[in-house]
Amino acid sequence: MNGxxxxxxVLDNGPAGLTEEHxxxxxxxxxxxxxxxxxxxxxxxVNDAARMYxxxxxxxxxxxxxxxxxxxxxxxxxxxxxxxxxxxxxxxxKKNIGLSKLDIRPNISALQLACARAxxxxxxxxxxxxxxxxxxxxxxxxGRDHGLYPLFSACMRYEKIIVFTSPENSPAxxxxxxxxxxxxxxxxxxxxxxxxxxxxxxxxxxxxxxLCEWQFADLNxxxxxxxxxxxxxxxxxLADELFHQxxxxxxxxxxxxxxxxxxxxxxxxxxxxxxxxxxxxxxxxLEAARLCPNGWIYAxxxxxxxxxxxxxxxxxxxxxxxxxxxxxxxxxxETWPNPDAVFIGGSGGELDVLIRLIVxxxxxxxxxxxxxVTIENLAVAVEMLKLLGLQWQVTQLQVxxxxxxxxxHRMAAENPVWIVSVAKNHLPDMSA
Numbered sequence: 001m002n003g004x005x006x007x008x009x010v011l012d013n014g015p016a017g018l019t020e021e022h023x024x025x026x027x028x029x030x031x032x033x034x035x036x037x038x039x040x041x042x043x044x045x046v047n048d049a050a051r052m053y054x055x056x057x058x059x060x061x062x063x064x065x066x067x068x069x070x071x072x073x074x075x076x077x078x079x080x081x082x083x084x085x086x087x088x089x090x091x092x093x094k095k096n097i098g099l100s101k102l103d104i105r106p107n108i109s110a111l112q113l114a115c116a117r118a119x120x121x122x123x124x125x126x127x128x129x130x131x132x133x134x135x136x137x138x139x140x141x142x143g144r145d146h147g148l149y150p151l152f153s154a155c156m157r158y159e160k161i162i163v164f165t166s167p168e169n170s171p172a173x174x175x176x177x178x179x180x181x182x183x184x185x186x187x188x189x190x191x192x193x194x195x196x197x198x199x200x201x202x203x204x205x206x207x208x209x210x211l212c213e214w215q216f217a218d219l220n221x222x223x224x225x226x227x228x229x230x231x232x233x234x235x236x237x238l239a240d241e242l243f244h245q246x247x248x249x250x251x252x253x254x255x256x257x258x259x260x261x262x263x264x265x266x267x268x269x270x271x272x273x274x275x276x277x278x279x280x281x282x283x284x285x286l287e288a289a290r291l292c293p294n295g296w297i298y299a300x301x302x303x304x305x306x307x308x309x310x311x312x313x314x315x316x317x318x319x320x321x322x323x324x325x326x327x328x329x330x331x332x333x334e335t336w337p338n339p340d341a342v343f344i345g346g347s348g349g350e351l352d353v354l355i356r357l358i359v360x361x362x363x364x365x366x367x368x369x370x371x372x373v374t375i376e377n378l379a380v381a382v383e384m385l386k387l388l389g390l391q392w393q394v395t396q397l398q399v400x401x402x403x404x405x406x407x408x409h410r411m412a413a414e415n416p417v418w419i420v421s422v423a424k425n426h427l428p429d430m431s432a
Contacts, residue, residue: 002103005066005076007084007093009107010034012219013196014041017107025077025105031069033062034079042079055089062089063096070101082109087129087164111162114192114221117202125223126158134168138177141323143273143296143337148177153294155183156320159229163222171203171222175211181320184208190223191216236260238287244309244316245281252306253281254345254371257399258417263288265369265395265421266341271295273363275339277329277354278302278346282310282322285343289319296321298336302328302346330357338363344370351377355384359422366424371417378418385422395419 006025011017018026026032026045033053034042046052051074055062062078069076083106084090090104115122128151135147143149147169154161155178165171171191178184184207191203194217201217237260245253254262262284268274272292276285276299285299299322301307307326314322325332330353342358344351358368372378378394385392398416402409 003070004101004103005070005078005093007078007080007090007102007104009082009084009088009105009109010038010042010079011082011107011113011196012041012194015045017196018042018045019107022105022107025075028075029077030074031065031076032079033065033077035081038079038081059089059092063093066093066101067097082107082111082113086111087127087131110164110195110221113195114190114223115162117192117195117200118190118204118223120160120190120223120225122162125160125162126154127162127164128154129164130169130174131164131166134166137173138180140180143321143323145337148174152177152181153321155181155187155224157293159226161224163224165220165222167218171216171220172212172214174222174224175208175214178208179212183320186226186228187224188227190225191220192223193217193220195219195221236263236287236291238283240283243281243283243286244312245283246303246305246309253283255399255414257414258371258397258419259284259287261395261397262343262369262371262419263291265367265419266343267367267423268292268341269295272340273337274298275333275336275342275358276300277342277344279310279324280306280345282313282324284345285322285324286310286313286317286319288341288343289322290317293321295340296323296337298323298325298339300325300327300329300332302326330354333357333361340366342366342368344368347377351380352384355381356388359388359390362424364424368422368424370420372420373415373417378420381420385420390422392420392422395421 008022023045027047029047029050032046032050033055036054036056039052053065066076080088084104086109093102111122130147130151132147138148151163187208189208189211193201237256240253240256243253268288268291270292271294273295274288274297276297279285279299279301285297289297304326310324338361340363347354362368370381396416396418400411400413403412
């Protein structure tokens with residue numbers, strides 16, 4: 001084995017799925033590491049004198065086992081299911097002991113087998129795994145701490161998703177997540193169970209909502225295909241008219257020009273966690289959600305009417321990774337994860353307290369952006385930033401839009417807005 005551990009892809013049909021080279025390596029092995037189920041299936045093929053390690057529930061121990069065996073000059077085999085590099089153990093071992101100590105020998109993956117059974121191509125699919133610690137049933141508003149979140153995020157972005165499930169995150173639980181998020185009619189689900197075994201089963205053509213209470217074998221793959229494609233929309237700079245808004249004299253909304261500059265200053269990334277304080281109609285937070293498909297937006301608004309309006313905008317736009325609370329900040333913010341970016345559009349009279357809190361919670365490299373239309377609030381913000389010893393920048397934005405007047409046009413000015421921005425990398429240590 002040339003001083004390397006052979007990482008062999010094996011299938012659920014046991015010895016029948018092994019190549020001659022696989023069999024030779026197992027016959028020569030002095031140390032064999034694998035999951036309990038795989039070890040049992042290959043018991044008659046493995047060298048009787050080999051020392052066996054069951055990695056079930058002990059994944060963190062595997063790198064040390066491999067290192068120890070190689071240092072002792074032992075011929076070592078690690079057993080993986082299918083393709084060891086397709087959500088398998090090979091990537092974990094590469095990260096922890098290096099590729100130079102591994103000889104990776106792939107097999108057909110469960111993904112390929114499931115797609116072959118269903119006659120579905122996989123080259124254009126998103127591949128997703130929901131293995132990991134059981135975090136229970138999905139609830140609307142759950143974030144990246146939940147085991148189904150990678151799949152939930154993928155469902156918002158891709159037409160076809162192939163899922164490596166777990167006994168806990170089963171096809172039925174996945175179906176319940178889709179129902180809870182109002183996406184059950186957007187997908188059709190195919191489940192391939194017990195591949196290469198005598199009781200292999202392919203389940204398809206059943207509505208997602210009907211699968212919520214089904215019982216499935218622990219060994220399965222799920223394929224989700226969109227039945228209706230969401231219409232493409234503008235990526236950035238949505239028109240104000242696309243948002244429902246409460247209208248006294250003027251719509252209570254952060255206008256497009258100000259919103260665009262504010263979002264630019266927030267320096268958002270695909271996976272950013274964003275706080276929107278004083279959400280109003282939700283325009284800033286909802287547009288941030290479109291820019292952060294792998295992130296999450298947490299918004300709060302004190303006015304009950306505006307909360308309903310923001311919720312209606314969220315529903316119309318089909319945005320799911322957005323949690324809106326009815327309340328007055330900073331109450332409730334202690335339950336939110338630390339943000340990468342924060343937008344303050346309204347403070348409810350607690351501006352100084354909010355700035356101090358946000359500075360302490362903002363992640364390193366994050367950004368705080370605040371909008372003001374009154375001199376008094378601008379003064380409060382600047383004085384607090386000075387008191388905290390922060391570096392800040394103020395941008396004054398005054399926009400004029402064309403308006404018709406008879407057969408001609410004039411320019412009508414919007415209210416000037418001050419945009420205050422602070423970058424975390426300029427912040428002092430607030431943990432003391």
